[in-house]
Amino acid sequence: MKEATLRQILVVTDGCSNSGMSPVAAAALAREQGITVNVIGVIDKSELGEKGETEIREIAEAGGGLCDIVFPQQLAQTVQMLTRKAMTRTIHQVVNKELQEILGDSGMTELAPEKRVQVAGMVDELGEKSNLNVVMLVDTSGSMKPKMSAVQQAIHDFSISLRSRSGQSRMAVCSFPGKGKHLEVRIPWTEKVEQAHQLSSDLAMSGITPTGPAIVEAIALFEHVQLPQSLSDRYRDAHFEDDGEGNLRDHVF
Amino acid sequence: MIMSSKATTPELPRHFHGKWNRNEYHVLRELGRGANGAVYLTSRGGVKQAVKVGFEGMDLLMEVHALKSVQQGRDSRVGPLLCDVDDLVINGKACTFYAMEYLEGEQLDQYVQKKGTEWVPVLIVQLLARLDILHKHGWVFGDLKPENVIVTHSDKQVRLIDFGGVTKLGNAVRQFTEEYDRAYWHQGDRRAEISYDLFSTAAMMVRLSVDSQTWQTSQGEPRQTQFLCDIIRKSEGLYPYRVPLLKAFHGKYATARQMRAEMLAILRESTASAPAAPAQKQSPAGAGGMWISSLFVASMLLLAGTLYYAWFL
Numbered sequence: 001m002k003e004a005t006l007r008q009i010l011v012v013t014d015g016c017s018n019s020g021m022s023p024v025a026a027a028a029l030a031r032e033q034g035i036t037v038n039v040i041g042v043i044d045k046s047e048l049g050e051k052g053e054t055e056i057r058e059i060a061e062a063g064g065g066l067c068d069i070v071f072p073q074q075l076a077q078t079v080q081m082l083t084r085k086a087m088t089r090t091i092h093q094v095v096n097k098e099l100q101e102i103l104g105d106s107g108m109t110e111l112a113p114e115k116r117v118q119v120a121g122m123v124d125e126l127g128e129k130s131n132l133n134v135v136m137l138v139d140t141s142g143s144m145k146p147k148m149s150a151v152q153q154a155i156h157d158f159s160i161s162l163r164s165r166s167g168q169s170r171m172a173v174c175s176f177p178g179k180g181k182h183l184e185v186r187i188p189w190t191e192k193v194e195q196a197h198q199l200s201s202d203l204a205m206s207g208i209t210p211t212g213p214a215i216v217e218a219i220a221l222f223e224h225v226q227l228p229q230s231l232s233d234r235y236r237d238a239h240f241e242d243d244g245e246g247n248l249r250d251h252v253f
Numbered sequence: 254m255i256m257s258s259k260a261t262t263p264e265l266p267r268h269f270h271g272k273w274n275r276n277e278y279h280v281l282r283e284l285g286r287g288a289n290g291a292v293y294l295t296s297r298g299g300v301k302q303a304v305k306v307g308f309e310g311m312d313l314l315m316e317v318h319a320l321k322s323v324q325q326g327r328d329s330r331v332g333p334l335l336c337d338v339d340d341l342v343i344n345g346k347a348c349t350f351y352a353m354e355y356l357e358g359e360q361l362d363q364y365v366q367k368k369g370t371e372w373v374p375v376l377i378v379q380l381l382a383r384l385d386i387l388h389k390h391g392w393v394f395g396d397l398k399p400e401n402v403i404v405t406h407s408d409k410q411v412r413l414i415d416f417g418g419v420t421k422l423g424n425a426v427r428q429f430t431e432e433y434d435r436a437y438w439h440q441g442d443r444r445a446e447i448s449y450d451l452f453s454t455a456a457m458m459v460r461l462s463v464d465s466q467t468w469q470t471s472q473g474e475p476r477q478t479q480f481l482c483d484i485i486r487k488s489e490g491l492y493p494y495r496v497p498l499l500k501a502f503h504g505k506y507a508t509a510r511q512m513r514a515e516m517l518a519i520l521r522e523s524t525a526s527a528p529a530a531p532a533q534k535q536s537p538a539g540a541g542g543m544w545i546s547s548l549f550v551a552s553m554l555l556l557a558g559t560l561y562y563a564w565f566l
Contacts, residue, residue: 073431076431076437077429077430077431077434080429080443081288081428084425084427085309085312088309088311088312088315089309089311092311109340109347112273113273113274113314113338113339113340113349114338116310116314116349117314117317117318117321117338118318119314120311120314120315120317120318121315121318123311123315124315124318124421124424125421128421128424128425149474157436157437160436160442160443161425161436161443163442164425164426164436164442164443164444165424165425166423166424166425
C-alpha cells in the first residue's frame with residue numbers, strides 16, 4: 001500500500017451542464033475506473049439554483065467524492081481541503097475493506113474508538129505518503145469569466161499544496177468546452193505549476209457546458225486506463241511533452 | 254452518506270449515551286461549527302463538556318489522535334483536555350464523537366476588541382509558549398487564526414481550540430486559512446514546520462492590532478508581506494515589535510521559544526519605559542532618541558538583509 005496512487009478529477013464549475021451525456025453518469029464511470037470525482041461550485045452574487053446544487057451533489061456522490069459551493073475568495077483553500085478529505089476517504093475505504101476481511105462485515109465499526117484513533121493516525125500517514133494525481137477540470141463557459149482570476153490563483157496555490165506533500169504529486173489542468181471539442185488540456189501532467197497562467201484570455205465564450213463529456217475525456221489523461229483508439233490518439237500524443245524540466249512555459253491559457 | 258466537505262451533522266437528541274463507554278450526555282446548546290463537525294455544549298453528570306460530532310469519522314479521529322498525543326501537564330495546557338471518544342447512533346447510523354473539557358472564554362479577536370489592543374503582545378507571548386509545547390510534541394497547529402484561540406474567563410489564559418489543522422511536523426498542513434497562510438503570502442510552502450505557525454502568529458498579531466478596515470487594505474493583489482510591513486510601520490502598537498515580526502515573516506526563528514523571548518524583551522522594555530515616553534518627545538536628541546534611532550537603523554539593516562535573502566532565494 002505504500003506505493004498506492006490516488007486519482008482524482010476536480011470539477012470547478014458555476015452551473016448546470018447542458019450538453020452531452022449526464023455528468024452524473026460520467027462521474028460513475030470515472031469511479032468505476034478508480035478515479036474519484038470532486039466538485040466545487042463557485043458562485044458570486046448570483047445563486048447556483050437548486051438544480052445546479054443538486055447536480056453538483058449528485059456528481060460527487062456518483063464519483064465517490066466530495067463537493068462544496070463557495071465564493072471565489074474561498075476557492076484556493078477549498079480545493080486543498082476537498083482534495084485531502086477525498087484522499088482520506090479513499091484510503092479509509094481501502095483500509096476498511098482489509099479490516100472487514102479480518103473482523104467480518106462490519107469492519108472498522110467493530111473496533112473500539114481507542115483503536116480507531118490509531119487507525120486514523122495510520123490513514124493520515126498513508127495519505128501523506130501516497131502518490132496523488134489530480135486533473136483539475138475548469139468550466140470556462142461565459143459566466144465563469146469574472147471568476148477566472150480566482151481560479152488561476154487556486155491552480156497556482158494548489159500546486160504549492162501538492163509540493164508540500166511527502167508523496168509524489170502531479171496535477172493537470174483542463175478547461176471545457178474546448179475549441180471544437182469538449183476538453184482542452186491547458187497544463188499537461190506536471191509536478192510544479194510555475195507560471196501564473198493567463199486563464200481569462202482566450203475563453204470559449206459559449207453557453208455550452210458539456211460537463212459530462214469533459215469528465216469522460218479527462219479520464220483519458222490517467223495512464224492506467226485502457227483507452228479506445230480515438231481518445232488515445234487525441235490525449236496521448238507527443239505534444240504533451242514539456243521542456244524537460246517540468247516547467248511549462250508555453251502553455252498559456 | 255453526506256458528501257459535502259463541511260461535515261453536515263444531524264440534529265443531536267436532547268440526551269444520548271456513548272455506545273462503548275456508556276457515558277450519558279445532556280445537550281445544552283450548539284457552540285459552533287468547524288470544518289470537521291459541530292461542537293455542542295453538554296452536561297455529563299453535572300460537569301460541562303464540549304462534544305464534537307462529525308459524520309466523516311476519520312477526520313474527527315485524526316483530530317483526536319493529535320489531541321491525545323499532546324495531553325499535557327496541568328500547568329502547561331495547550332488545548333482542551335480530551336475526556337471521551339465514542340460512537341452515538343443517530344437515525345440508525347453510528348456517528349463518532351469526542352468529548353473535551355469545556356473552555357469558557359472569549360475568542361481572541363473579541364477579547365482584544367473589548368479589552369484593548371495593549372493586550373495583544375501579552376496574549377501573543379502566551380500563545381507562543383503554548384505553541385512551543387505543541388511543537389515539542391512534534392505537531393504544528395496549522396490553522397492558526399483568532400477564531401481558533403480562546404482566552405479563558407477564569408484565569409485569562411490563552412488556549413488553542415479546534416485541532417482540525419494540527420499536523421505532524423514535516424507533513425503537508427492539513428487545514429489553513431488564507432489570511433494567515435504563509436504560502437498565500439508567498440513566503441514558503443505548506444509543509445508543517447515551526448516557522449509555518451510563527452508566520453501565522455505574526456500575521457495574526459498584525460490583524461489583532463489594527464481595525465478590520467486597515468487589515469482589508471493588506472489583502473489586495475498581489476499579496477506581499479510589504480503590505481503587512483506598511484501596517485507595522487504606521488501602527489504605534491506594532492512598531493516596537495517590527496524586528497520579531499519581520500523575522501517571523503521570513504522564517505528566521507527556529508523555535509517559538511526564541512520568538513517569545515524577543516517579544517517578551519520588547520514588552521518588558523516598553524512597559525518599563527512607558528512613563529518616560531512624553532519626555533522623549535520633547536527632547537528627541539536625548540539619549541532615548543538616540544536609542545530609538547539606532548534601533549531603527551538596526552531594524553532597517555535587518556530588513557535589508559532579509560529582503561536580500563528573500564530576493565535571491
